[in-house]
Amino acid sequence: MGTVCISVDAELGWGFFDTAEPPMGRLNRAVWGWNQLRELCDRYGIPTTWAVVGHLCLDDCDGVHREHPLGAERFERERTEWSTRQSLRFGPSLVDDVLSADVDHELASHSFSHPDFTVESTTDAVVRAELSQFEAVTDDYGVDATSFVFPRNHIAHRELLVDRGYRCYRDLSPTRQLEPLARRQLEKLRQTTIGSPPLVRPRIDDHGLVAIPASLYLFGFEGCGRNVAELVGTDPIVRQAIGGIERVAATDRLFHMWLHPNNVTTLADVDRLEAIWQHLAAAREAGRVDVMTMGEIARDELAAEPQYA
Ligand SMILES: [Zn+2]
Ligand SMILES: [Zn+2]
Numbered sequence: 117m118g119t120v121c122i123s124v125d126a127e128l129g130w131g132f133f134d135t136a137e138p139p140m141g142r143l144n145r146a147v148w149g150w151n152q153l154r155e156l157c158d159r160y161g162i163p164t165t166w167a168v169v170g171h172l173c174l175d176d177c178d179g180v181h182r183e184h185p186l187g188a189e190r191f192e193r194e195r196t197e198w199s200t201r202q203s204l205r206f207g208p209s210l211v212d213d214v215l216s217a218d219v220d221h222e223l224a225s226h227s228f229s230h231p232d233f234t235v236e237s238t239t240d241a242v243v244r245a246e247l248s249q250f251e252a253v254t255d256d257y258g259v260d261a262t263s264f265v266f267p268r269n270h271i272a273h274r275e276l277l278v279d280r281g282y283r284c285y286r287d288l289s290p291t292r293q294l295e296p297l298a299r300r301q302l303e304k305l306r307q308t309t310i311g312s313p314p315l316v317r318p319r320i321d322d323h324g325l326v327a328i329p330a331s332l333y334l335f336g337f338e339g340c341g342r343n344v345a346e347l348v349g350t351d352p353i354v355r356q357a358i359g360g361i362e363r364v365a366a367t368d369r370l371f372h373m374w375l376h377p378n379n380v381t382t383l384a385d386v387d388r389l390e391a392i393w394q395h396l397a398a399a400r401e402a403g404r405v406d407v408m409t410m411g412e413i414a415r416d417e418l419a420a421e422p423q424y425a
Pocket of ligand 1: 171176177178179180181191194
């Protein structure tokens with residue numbers, strides 16, 4: 117029986133905090149999208165890994181964060197453009213809702229304030245502060261996060277994750293690991309003809325962390341391509357996701373979908389997810405697939421690893 121995992125990068129405005137022109141139309145719907153996604157998980161009983169930006173757990177802040185090595189400069193937008201945009205910066209009740217849901221979701225870390233881990237300014241000291249400040253703000257929830265999703269999926273400083281007790285992270289999908297040209301060709305082929313996102317296997321990396329590759333980004337096919345595809349009938353992402361669930365059922369592999377709650381901005385987006393969640397719940401009900409969080413996958417992977425004295 118195959119396994120299906122869903123991970124979400126729960127960040128409200130933080131994914132665009134340091135971009136020149138954040139997509140405000142999308143971000144203005146971020147709280148709505150978050151609630152829609154959580155309700156879908158409730159309705160179909162789908163446990164999900166919520167990789168939360170730690171800053172969301174705060175009720176308020178001074179916008180300076182003097183205790184952070186990147187300090188006031190890094191957080192300037194909190195004091196200027198976004199000074200009155202609480203709903204882009206804070207969401208403790210949204211995090212509460214996830215943790216108090218009937219479904220047993222996993223709280224994972226997506227860092228404290230979403231810096232790119234691969235840029236020069238993100239030093240070891242910055243990463244340590246990002247990890248410890250995440251821990252400080254999530255401590256109140258009584259949760260010890262052991263799964264990590266890197267901001268922008270830019271993987272670096274893994275040894276510092278080990279130091280803080282993390283056990284796994286979301287790795288790039290096998291197609292993201294290809295050369296750009298090959299990747300573009302494959303993406304094009306996938307969008308126009310076959311719907312076969314990769315099935316993957318978790319593996320233990322050279323730091324002893326479980327790398328859990330992604331299979332399919334659920335909002336990776338937007339714009340005019342999507343509109344044309346919808347006109348002719350089937351949402352191609354729904355087709356790919358259902359194809360992935362069906363294919364993984366006959367294997368011992370993993371099918372790992374991911375998205376941001378702030379991708380969900382319209383009822384058509386909710387329909388897309390509902391078609392997938394419904395299919396997944398039925399496949400699980402029929403005993404054809406397991407649905408697991410990243411933390412559960414890592415636990416099993418580490419338990420299966422032979423121990424050498
Ligand atoms: Zn702040
Ligand atoms: Zn992110």
